[in-house]
Amino acid sequence: MNLGSSSLILVFIVLCLVILGMLTLKNAQIDELMAVHMAAAVQEYYQADKQGEKFVQTVYQALKDTETNNILMAEYMQRLSEETYQNDINEFSSDIFLNSGQILRVKLCVDWKDSEVRVCSWRIFPKEEPEMNQSMGVWNGE
């Protein structure tokens, strides 16, 4: 009865310690991976944000050029970038694509009378709408 009991206890304790150690290590590695992804996402967002600021500069420069050279602003904008489009005569938008499948949409409103450019919208959208799984019937309260 005495022989083998210490081995059994040893096996049990070692098993617990090994599992605990491996879980802790795996958890730390996953946390690190998540922190790395978050840092990369922040860097990517600000890269897109910089592109948005360049678009603001472009529109503002176009406004100044339009005043001085009487070039139609819409034609000027279309010549500059394929991602630029005009919603109406006073509104210009640009979509900046992120690697994570999102789009930064910058919408600028131009006041021709006061020669002002105003940022109307600066938002992140998902590139594709996620497909909702409707296969399981969910109780709606009725």
Added chain:
Amino acid sequence: MKEKPQERYGVCSQLFLAELTAAIFLFILCVSQCILAFAVSERISRRTRDLNQAVVMAQAIVEVWKAQGEEGLAEMLLFSKEMQEKEITAYWTALNERWEPVEKTFFDEKERSMCHMARIEIHRKEGLSEAVVTMSNGNGASEVTYQGKAAELLPDSGGRVVFVLRAGKYEDDSELEGGGVR
């Protein structure tokens, strides 16, 4: 001839002692490896915490700069000017162990004992300013800095850079009367 009970008892106790010794030896071996795993996990967790806090602080610095300019950096985040050239201006601030800005009078002039440092370098070119925010460990920090793909190693950083963030801002010159960007 039958074994005497005392002899049999002696043999059993020797076996038990041998098994116990082997068990203790194996236990010590396994525990040492587990402690090593825990220590590595703790180191990874500390680096992750540093990276997360550096990212959040870098974002705060960029947003303050975009909203309030260089005056905002000095007022809200205790930045001071490091150098100014024709198109480049650099500011820096000291951070405590929680990556919060602190008065530089707490540290000596040679930056030996500060925990962390934040530096922003602003490049101005044709109305578009670009800021490069560098979050790094101080000279006195003994921890190895995380050097994953989110961090960039500056040539003279000595491996202390934690995170680098680049951002841009358009600053109109408002030459048009009543015009500009809002």
